[in-house]
Amino acid sequence: MNAPVPSTYPLPAAPAAGMRHIISILLENEAGALSRVAGLFSARGYNIESLTVAPTEDASLSRMTIVTIGSGDVIEQITKQLNKLIEVVKVVDLSEAPHIERELMLIKVRATGKDREEMKRMADIFRGRIIDVTETTYTIELTGTGEKLDAFIQALDKTAVLETVRTGASGIARGERVLRV
């Protein structure tokens, strides 16, 4: 092997083991705010596992939930960089304390012959609701943690799954902790 040529840039750091974090953000409900957050993640090379956003009860504010994976240092930088964005009002790493997270999945499955009854049973076991029915398909609504939704898909016969759509996780702290202005 040739001797490495010194780079004009810093050497890559060994990737530290990353943990999954769920970050909640309150930000001004303004055009461009979402792209600022998304742009920050891509520009600085942070992961986005999922991102959900919608206005809050106060229409001038949006609540965003980002699921990301990173080492402690990276998460610290992510929260600092997010706080630096002018439109961001508050940032909280929900994973630091007890919290609840939920994700919604709509899944369209083949439901014919003997599978039709089996599919209904599976939906019941996972506490899903069948919200649309045709002669050959069911559309099932399922909420839970991402793991639960994964488990449901796993439990189904792969060939029976026609289409899935997931919202990504939304999160909220347990107990009396609140994230508001």
Next chain:
Amino acid sequence: MDRLDPTARVAAPELTGAEIVIRCLQAEGVEVVFGYPGGAVLFIYDELFKQDKVKHVLVRHEQGAAHAADGYSRASNKVGVCLVTSGPGVTNAVTGIATAYMDSIPMVIITGQVPTHAIGLDAFQECDTVGITRPCVKHNFLVKDVRELAPTMKKAFHIATTGRPGPVLVDIPKDVTSQTCRFEYPQVVAMRSYNPTVKGHPGQVKKAVQLLLEAKRPMVYTGGGVILSDAAPQLTKLVKLLGLPCTNTLMGLGGFPGTDPQFVGMLGMHGTYEANMAMQHCDVLLAIGARFDDRVIGNPKHFGQVPRKIIHVDIDPSSISKRVKVDIPIVGNVREVLDDLIKQLEGQPQKLDPKALAAWWAQIGEWKAKDCLRYDRASKIIKPQLVMEKLYEVTQGDAFVTSDVGQHQMWAAQFYKFDKPKRWVNSGGLGTMGFGLPAAMGVQLAHPGANVVCVTGESSIMMCLQELSTCKQYRLPIKIVNLNNRYMGMVRQWQQFFHGNRYSESYMDALPDFVKLAEGYGHHGMLIERPADVEPALREAFSRKNDLIFMDFITDQTENVYPMVPGGKGISEMILAEDL
């Protein structure tokens, strides 16, 4: 409020968006705007024409406008303002905006946009300005309603100048500049999402004082933050109070007097031996308004091999513990935190261990004795370092010096001793070749009577050469010191060291005759080829107070910048001239 006072609304005059832009600039006390007209900003230019409070400087390329506004801001305490049209006007300015962003320079960029109804239809000279500039501004706005214009301008100036400063862009569609509304400039800005921390945490300040006083080998390392927050007097006071050694980054030069015996020189990739060694071997490091970037501390792993405690003062929390873990972070305005530190230190009976401090200074003295910046003074070919030394002498260390990017930048930083802040103007973060000349225009406009020098190289100067024409129009008597070695010197140096002397495309063939070129623009040019002519040429140039003089120094092609920390190495692993 309005209902209570019905006359208030009547009193506010109804103005067009273009008039409002100008009125906002006037309200902010803006004296100079650097710009270039075009279709989308015609209404604004029409209003500029009708008044004389805000002076407009017509550049020759929008990149020049951004750099000039940037240079203007760096050398003064004012916001640099530039005004460009939509599409190519903006994209040309992007390099300048990114340059200002990397060095945290307060600027407001006003850009024209196609009319609101044409946005998104690929109209003539349309581009997604807020999208393109989003990653290289502190913040940006697209103003779609004329009633939002004045509050947005107010916010733009507020955001640009507070917290960690930076460029803020306001994109204004053409129809917004012709619509009218009542104009009232807001007195205050209230933003629930933007409240930068100014005061340092008292507990942290207390801890920092304790740690500093217990140090055996203390060191102060400061950067651009000291310059930006006007904290040079405070820094000097603190360093003197404790008798500490002090180093400045490339961006921080002038924060502490360059001629002071406690100054150990610039640190970093081309820093002095003593500064880098002291940085590596200190036991308590006080970092102020600096960010431990790769050009400063090299490989952070190597830096971490020596145990030391670090106090880090910065207004931007994200700059703290980004590359190097610190022990005592203090978030706040550098000036305020320094004031607090000084106050606490002055009330302290405890002093630094004098024996330990003396031993530390003796060690630094040994490192200093290496004389790491020495060069061949007997050379028959002009050494670039000689030009810098003579420049320092001739200007008595009191010039405003801008530079481009490369070897000449490093020699200027090493050899020109800045005793005052805001005298050294260079693109440290982005490293933008072409910055020097337009930045010098901004500096000269901020300080009309002062000596303004642009230290450059033959490759850099050609990147924004067209601004020689602007200099002529506004009679800017800038002195250009061109260190002409017929190479992209810094690229060549790296190729010599690390790429087997293969000078791939780093040679400048077919260079212009710079003397004739300067004359072509209506300036005076000088060709200097012998070391003995360096000083007389500089003296003559600076005696011509009213003329721009282009000095073309033909320098040694093989000269390298030393010391040098190769990329990926630790800061104490320097290559010195004597090693080769």
